[in-house]
Amino acid sequence: MTPSRGVFTPQTRSPQGNVIVSPVEQIDDAQPVAHPAPVSYKSMVAAPAIELCDLTKSLSGRTVLDGVSLSIQKGETMSVIGGSGAGKSVTLKHIVGLMKPDRGCVKVDGVDVTNTNHGSLEAARRKIGFCFQGSALLNSLTVFENIALPLREHEKLDEAEIRRRVDEKLALVGLGKDGHKMTSEISGGMKKRVGLARAIIRNPEIILYDEPTAGLDPVMGTAINDLILDMQKKLSVTSVLVTHDMSSAFRVSNRIAMLVKGRILKLGTPAEFRASDDPMVKQFIYGESEGPLTRPA
Amino acid sequence: MLALVSKAQRWFENACLGAGYTLDLFVRAMGQVAQIGRKRRETIQQLNLCTFGSMPVVFITALFTGMIVSLQTGQVLRDFGQESTLGYIVTIGMCREMGPVFTCLSLAGLVGSTYAAEIGTMKVSEEVDALEVMSINPVYYLVMPRLIALSLAAVALTVYANVIGIAGGALVARSNFDVDFEVFVKNGRDALKMKDVYGGLLKTFIFGTTIAVVACAQGLRAEGGPAGVGRATLKSVVISFMLILVFDYLLTWMIW
Numbered sequence: 233m234t235p236s237r238g239v240f241t242p243q244t245r246s247p248q249g250n251v252i253v254s255p256v257e258q259i260d261d262a263q264p265v266a267h268p269a270p271v272s273y274k275s276m277v278a279a280p281a282i283e284l285c286d287l288t289k290s291l292s293g294r295t296v297l298d299g300v301s302l303s304i305q306k307g308e309t310m311s312v313i314g315g316s317g318a319g320k321s322v323t324l325k326h327i328v329g330l331m332k333p334d335r336g337c338v339k340v341d342g343v344d345v346t347n348t349n350h351g352s353l354e355a356a357r358r359k360i361g362f363c364f365q366g367s368a369l370l371n372s373l374t375v376f377e378n379i380a381l382p383l384r385e386h387e388k389l390d391e392a393e394i395r396r397r398v399d400e401k402l403a404l405v406g407l408g409k410d411g412h413k414m415t416s417e418i419s420g421g422m423k424k425r426v427g428l429a430r431a432i433i434r435n436p437e438i439i440l441y442d443e444p445t446a447g448l449d450p451v452m453g454t455a456i457n458d459l460i461l462d463m464q465k466k467l468s469v470t471s472v473l474v475t476h477d478m479s480s481a482f483r484v485s486n487r488i489a490m491l492v493k494g495r496i497l498k499l500g501t502p503a504e505f506r507a508s509d510d511p512m513v514k515q516f517i518y519g520e521s522e523g524p525l526t527r528p529a
Numbered sequence: 530m531l532a533l534v535s536k537a538q539r540w541f542e543n544a545c546l547g548a549g550y551t552l553d554l555f556v557r558a559m560g561q562v563a564q565i566g567r568k569r570r571e572t573i574q575q576l577n578l579c580t581f582g583s584m585p586v587v588f589i590t591a592l593f594t595g596m597i598v599s600l601q602t603g604q605v606l607r608d609f610g611q612e613s614t615l616g617y618i619v620t621i622g623m624c625r626e627m628g629p630v631f632t633c634l635s636l637a638g639l640v641g642s643t644y645a646a647e648i649g650t651m652k653v654s655e656e657v658d659a660l661e662v663m664s665i666n667p668v669y670y671l672v673m674p675r676l677i678a679l680s681l682a683a684v685a686l687t688v689y690a691n692v693i694g695i696a697g698g699a700l701v702a703r704s705n706f707d708v709d710f711e712v713f714v715k716n717g718r719d720a721l722k723m724k725d726v727y728g729g730l731l732k733t734f735i736f737g738t739t740i741a742v743v744a745c746a747q748g749l750r751a752e753g754g755p756a757g758v759g760r761a762t763l764k765s766v767v768i769s770f771m772l773i774l775v776f777d778y779l780l781t782w783m784i785w
């Protein structure tokens with residue numbers, strides 16, 4: 233439960249007993265040599281990019297989030313893992329203001345998006361790019377038009393500048409020649425990449441990924457992981473991934489938070505997760521069918 | 530018994546919530562109308578879709594409505610030797626009632642269901658959420674162009690339906706009751722007042738707005754995957770049909 237090796241200092245706890253971690257001094261993350269390591273965030277500024285304080289939410293009478301407190305530093309890549317229904321996607325939806333909590337707050341760059349006027353919420357959203365699990369591309373538009381949409385709606389740019397920016401992002405996600413295609417004509421992996429291109433078109437400071445590798449074959453999953461690492465390197469963004477793909481979480485994350493029944497069970501580096509003796513963590517990361525996570529309450 | 534009361538209470542609560550959401554959506558959509566210039570391309574696209582897409586169905590509906598009215602009333606009028614007044618009845622009937630109501634019932638089935646299914650699919654596939662995250666107001670982006678397009682298309686199609694319906698009525702009057710076209714048209718023109726034309730078009734404008742708002746509201750409230758989209762589409766058509774008939778009575782009472 234407690235992060236080991238004194239990686240996080242200082243450390244406090246919320247009234248619900250969840251760990252609130254603030255400034256990180258050092259990450260000692262032993263990545264497999266075969267993969268490019270996530271960008272280090274050793275010298276990050278103290279102010280967190282995203283702060284969840286005692287976040288509580290019930291849906292249809294079931295408590296989905298139960299006092300979640302978490303602080304994500306600027307430039308950090310945080311993966312939120314957990315089984316289906318653990319509250320991962322709900323957490324992301326709170327960060328972008330698509331859901332309002334029953335209790336607690338969400339701060340994006342110091343602005344409380346749960347208790348604020350529409351203008352402030354829009355300003356907070358301006359800093360965020362969101363990659364949806366199903367890509368959520370508009371079917372009536374082409375790939376190019378989907379990516380250009382935020383620019384056309386919010387920025388007064390001429391068509392040549394829009395084309396330049398969209399082409400740049402398409403090239404960044406490796407789809408330079410596919411702008412003219414309708415979204416129904418492209419594969420699931422390409423859709424994920426288009427979704428990512430759309431998320432980064434306005435150069436956000438934070439990118440949220442909802443199950444970025446779900447439903448993809450292993451090769452395409454690795455390609456998406458590489459893209460996430462690329463975004464981190466090239467754009468120096470703060471990233472939050474919601475995933476139950478452990479290889480993806482280990483590969484791209486600086487830190488991982490594991491949600492179980494709406495609470496953070498463990499927060500730590502990928503190395504700490506690998507070394508963890510917690511039976512729930514072990515069952516989840518090794519994908520075992522028998523164990524405390526699947527035992528009836 | 531208690532379960533029945535509780536079920537009725539839940540139904541009533543849901544109905545009130547739905548009505549509140551629809552009214553709120555209407556107010557928010559009206560608040561976006563000033564932005565129509567930025568959405569003119571989408572609005573014209575929707576207008577084309579509503580108008581030209583519905584023309585064949587409206588043609589058949591209006592033609593046979595005019596013919597049936599002419600046939601039924603003609604048979605009664607023949608007993609009194611008053612067949613020549615068919616032009617009066619068919620023209621007034623089409624412009625005041627049949628044209629607006631049947632056109633809008635067709636539009637509720639054709640366009641309203643399309644809107645509900647389209648927006649409902651966007652809702653369940655998170656496209657509406659994506660718009661919000663991109664700070665694009667779904668009411669501005671999805672609802673407002675459809676609302677304006679359908680309201681205008683309803684008016685244009687009602688004019689078209691009136692003409693077709695009157696022509697159908699004239700055809701039956703000529704073939705079944707030996708009423709000359711000139712007599713039919715003259716009687717119709719004499720009977721028709723501007724209030725009948727404008728009243729009918731005002732009704733159809735309100736029906737068109739109602740269909741669009743109800744359909745978009747049902748689409749935006751869809752949840753639970755394809756089954757939810759199906760439910761939203763069905764509800765959109767049923768609610769639109771009911772509201773058209775209720776509003777028709779109220780507007781007829783107020784205008785004439």
